[in-house]
Amino acid sequence: MKLKNLIVRCYTEEIDKARVEDLERRCGVGPADHAFFTDTMGDPICRIRNSPMYNMLVAEFGNEIVGVIQGTIKVVTIHINPSKDSAKVGYILGLRVSPPHRHNGIGSTLVRHLEQWFVANHVDFAYMATEKDNQPSVHLFTEKLGFIKFTTPTILVHPIHKIPFQLPSWIEISKLKIEQAEFLYKKFMGSSAEFFPSDIDKVLRNKLSLGTWVAYPKGESWGEYGGGEGAPAVVPESWAMLSVWNSGEVFKLRIGKQTVSCFVHEMYTRLVERLFPWFKSGEVFPDFSDPFGFYFMYGVHREGPRSGNMVQALCKFVHNMASKSGGGCRVIVTEVGGGDELRHHIPHWKLLSCPEDLWCIKPLKDEEREIARLHEMTKIPSTRALFVDPREV
């Protein structure tokens, strides 16, 4: 295959949809022994549709689609340059190259084309996330394309089982109005968190966002709101909040056959029999053999000494809500900064979780100076909270 015969162009639904879906079906992400697949349910562009600006490129060779890539653009908080705490960022996702055409330069060609689209739209930084063990992807971005390893967040996954969690009786959980959630997010994460989106109102108002909930000690006051902006008049000493995004409405995940058998084996031998000998396996371990949806918990934030318990109660509340939803939602997923203590309070199964997701970043403007800043910054692990935008999951 000669690269000069490769055509890279924008995705056109009418002519590309079926071929792109077919490519997606054939491309597992991650190592062969625990690869997963994305089922876009007839809309290959579904993962980026909710972002303020998006683009999907296809690589065509003869009559065949041999690669795809997606990108989004938005403004977020980012603390690389001390004189500027926000930047326009371009997120790269959904890069897939057809297995027989790999290692021919198609992946890098697609990324370079997407970078050109970012540059044309005045993007300051391009970034991407990948599994740390996905060697082709890590090499492609860091060794070939000059991306810098930026941060290693933790992805936490909890399966949904039929037995509801008991919620602590001393904790009150209530749903916030969108204006209240927006106010609190801007106040508590708006300047301190990394990657907090400037259009948080649009995220919260999106139909996939099921709502925002707060937890605080029963008997303490939260209910009074001071004004139109949603400012609570009184905030308890300890409280926590989170929002829920119904990712299963847009796409489903499918786990490779090898992975399923590996999970099942692990479950039976290590967990179910040891920890839950009294349950039948199906009650504890959800069925991952068919495509399944998930809820993504975003904007998890806490304040005060007892807030760890509040986070835990909120997660259990979301689990119970998902188990009643009946919509094919089989896991709850969230992602927190690698150094964030929050992860100790979020119920998750180690076997299903990913302790180190890898985010890589590349400056597209004033490159030399920004690269030096990034290298300096990544020497010390960040303690800042990370806002993982549910539109990019």
Ligand SMILES: CC(C)(COP(=O)(O)OP(=O)(O)OC[C@H]1O[C@@H](n2cnc3c(N)ncnc32)[C@H](O)[C@@H]1OP(=O)(O)O)[C@@H](O)C(=O)NCCC(=O)NCCS
């Ligand atoms: C990752 C992927 C897109 C790479 O596509 P590709 O067309 O093979 O990439 P390229 O040919 O442009 O390779 C460029 C560089 O990537 C790295 N690379 C590619 N395949 C590799 C492999 N199997 N092992 C190690 N490094 C690899 C090398 O650094 C390579 O540079 P080189 O050719 O000078 O050695 C492709 O393997 C793929 O579709 N994987 C499954 C989906 C996935 O994991 N996507 C990434 C999610 S972010």
